[in-house]
Amino acid sequence: MKARNNQLNIIGIVGSIDNDFCQTDITTGADTALHRIVEAVDAIATTATSHQRAMVIEVMGRNCGYLALVSALALEATFTCNHIICDLILANKFFDVYYGCCGDLVFPESPPGNDWPEFLCQKIEIERKNGRRLNIIIVSEGALDLNGKQITAQNVKKIISEKAKRDVRLTILGHIQRGGHTSAYDRILGSRMGATAVEVLKENTQNAESCVLAINGNQISKRPLMETVKQTQSVGVAMDKKEWDKCLELRGKSFVRNFKTFKSIHRIYSGECDKSKGLRFAVIQVGEPSPGMNASVLSFVRHMIIGGHTVFGIRDGFDGLISGNYHEIKWSDVNNWTSQSGALMGTSKVPPDMSEQQLETVAKHFKSFQLKGLLVIGGFRAFQLAIKLIEVRNHFVELKVPVCIIPATIDNNIPGTDFSLGTDSTLNKITNLCTDIAVSLRGTKRRLFIIKIESHFCGYLTVLSAVASGADYCYIFESNFTIDSVKADANNIKTKMLSDDRNRLIIVYMNGKANIKLQTKTIAEIYTEEGNGVFITSFVDLANLQQSISPSPFDRILAIKFGYRCGDWLLNNLQSNNAVVIGIIEKRYTFSNITDLIPQTDFEYYF
Known part of the structure; x- marks a missing residue:
């Protein structure tokens, strides 16, 4: 036995709302934290717009600017300050992007690094002239300026109030962004990571290298554990040395793409462009x-x-x-x-x-x-x-x-x-609706819900909704199922219900056009008949409820x-x-x- 079990295989799955681990586009938990930030600011924006205020929002993220950067993209933020991004904004190489407009205007080549307050006030004024009634400024808890001096949310608020002469409010999200419903993306990512980890462990040979699972685009891959940890630690070293280009490179291609997109569509636009050569x-x-x-x-x-x-x-x-x-x-x-x-x-x-x-x-x-x-x-x-x-x-x-x-x-x-x-928004809406159903039925016994999803002949939405909600079965157009197979599934659920006396909520997902011959109501009737005396079947047609607001x-x-x-x-x-x-x-x-x-x-x- 000792000879057979003389090696411990290690597979890492990174869980962090900060998304501060290298060689992966996103870590488990970051998408959920991003949901909380966006939902909070969307709620704040309704009244802040009517009052024409500037809102300073402090977000978590420690020494990683991911949450501040990506939330700024999702919220059309006026400005974002964080440990990496603020320094890059003020660095000579990137400052032209923010001071430029378009056409043949010449950008300042070497602006002083401590000019960011003036730039912020200038951008607020120009955006107000362009019709914006609300300015959102995202500040990361670890924000620094070019000289290594900390930029606090209070400091940003004071600058806007005193120099821009604008009504400004400060909101510190704190641990609000750590709670709430887990997003559909994180539920699916966690499920995929867990399943992949088992497959990797099964394939591991003697003296296999410890690894960590990463996701790039839509693909999960193995990365050497020690190499990724070392690269993650090197980001902090580069920050201490003020090597901002290297910081950006170490964060990865996805981070760079987000930054380039933000700086490109959030330039200062004064309304004056040379359109003589425009198309x-x-x-x-x-x-x-x-x-x-x-x-x-x-x-x-x-x-x-x-x-x-x-x-x-x-x-x-x-x-x-x-x-x-x-x-x-x-x-x-x-x-x-x-x-x-x-x-x-x-x-x-x-x-x-x-x-x-x-x-x-x-x-x-x-x-x-x-x-x-x-x-x-x-x-x-x-x-x-x-x-x-x-x-x-x-x-x-x-x-x-x-x-x-x-x-x-x-x-x-x-x-x-x-x-x-649109698919991710709909997945989140379906997942939240089913979570609400589950919570509302706590204390009841042996309940089964058949959830009908509108997704025509494509089973993508149905399958991922089933994964995100922990459904027992899903029926889609792409899979072949019959009355007999549905009866077998119903009997399997009956066995599961009888296995113990715990309260259970079992959800069966069904594509709206999963089977041309079998209507959704027919499948619900099969479950009702097979479960008679054991469980109660309810049918829910989400229809337009699955549309996200x-x-x-x-x-x-x-x-x-x-x-x-x-x-x-x-x-x-x-x-x-x-x-x-x-x-x-x-x-x-x-x-x-x-x-x-x-x-x-x-x-x-x-x-």
């Missing part, structure tokens, strides 16, 4: 509204305006595309859009077939507005619209412009991406990145006339050509 683009929202749609519009519009370009919003989706309801979107028009759900530009379902007369009308509008590119935000209807525009390009030369699609659908049924905008932090940040990257792609592909879908596949952001995706798409079971 014209259009953006349209298509299909069912999905959380994150509006955040991607904000990111795209501001990125293009900063570059000296003009963006036209096509109101009311397909109807506006035909009728010519195109309106220029100004900088201030998209204020506070990041936190808004629905489709603020208006949307409509695209019919499967557009008549030649309608297409000719669209071509005339494109010519009239001199459009050089189109951004389409939506679900499968957006995919269909892009296909139609590709098919008729040889007949209408005006439609030979690059087209980019941002996948935005809670069904996550768009080819070319692992994630669509506010985009989750994950959807907000992903939407902002998608909008920004689509702007870059359109500018870099003006002559290509390609139509693509932006997405995340495994570890990378990708642009997949629609002509390559068509053969992979199941058009029969998309809706």
Whole structure:
């Protein structure tokens, strides 16, 4: 026995709300903490906006700026101060991004590091002139200036009050950001990490190296434990030496991407840009509204305006595309859009077939507005619209412009991406609803709930909701199940119920169109019949209740990145006339050509 068990294998799973461990995009717990920050500030913002106040929010994070940076992205913050970011803002290499506007303006090359109070006040004043009624300043508990002097939330409040002459309030979130419901992302990540850890332990050989599990993009991988710990410790050493570039590099590519996105779309914009060389683009929202749609519009519009370009919003989706309801979107028009759900530009379902007369009308509008590119935000209807525009390009030369699609659908049924905008928000809503059901039934015995989820023919939402909520079974369109298999599942649950006298709440998830032959009510009746005398079956159809009233932090940040990257792609592909879908596949952001995706798409079971 000693010979068989002479080695201890170690697999690490990192749990930290600060997300301060290297070589992983995110640690377990960080997404939940981000939810608390965003929810708290969203609640504060309603009254603060009416009073036209500046709000200073102190968040946790110790010596890591992740929470401050990412919450600033999700909340359209005016300014963020934290241990890394504040120093980078003030460092010569990065300061030009914040003092610049666009066009041919020259940036200061070597500003003094202690100018941040003046810059903050300047940015607040310009944002107020651009129509903002609320300024949010995120301060990390470990914030330092370029000289190593601590920046406190009280200090920031005093500067805004005395120098900017603005009504300002301070809120210290403290341990509020540690509690509350665990987010769906963290529940799923924890489940995946735990399952992967078991598989790794089973595969370990003699003298296997201790490792830690990391997630990059959507992929979990093994990393050497000692190497990652050493790299994490080296961040503190680099901070002590004021090697800010190295600090940023050590935090990882995901951290760098977040920082670059923040500094790009949150520059000082005075409203004066050289548009003499600017181009014209259009953006349209298509299909069912999905959380994150509006955040991607904000990111795209501001990125293009900063570059000296003009963006036209096509109101009311397909109807506006035909009728010519195109309106220029100004900088201030998209204020506070990041936190808004629905489709603020208006949307409509695209019919499967557009008549030649309608297409000719669209071509005339494109010519009239001199459009050089189109951004389409939506679900499968957006995919269909892009296909139609590709098919008729040889007949209408005006439609030979690059087209980019941002996948935005809670069904996550768009080819070319692992994630669509809106799925994370919906997952959180479903998870919270089921948690409420479980809590409300404490003290009752042997209850079974069948939860019907609306996700058409795609089982993505159903499966992940089942994982996040700890369901016993889930039924989806992609899996083959029959009356006999459902009866067997019901009998398994009966056995589980009879195994002890503890109170149980068992949830069975079901996709709305899981089986064409078996209706959801039929499955509920099978469970009712099989469980007669043992457990009570209840049926809940979530329907529109699963729609989130506010985009989750994950959807907000992903939407902002998608909008920004689509702007870059359109500018870099003006002559290509390609139509693509932006997405995340495994570890990378990708642009997949629609002509390559068509053969992979199941058009029969998309809706």
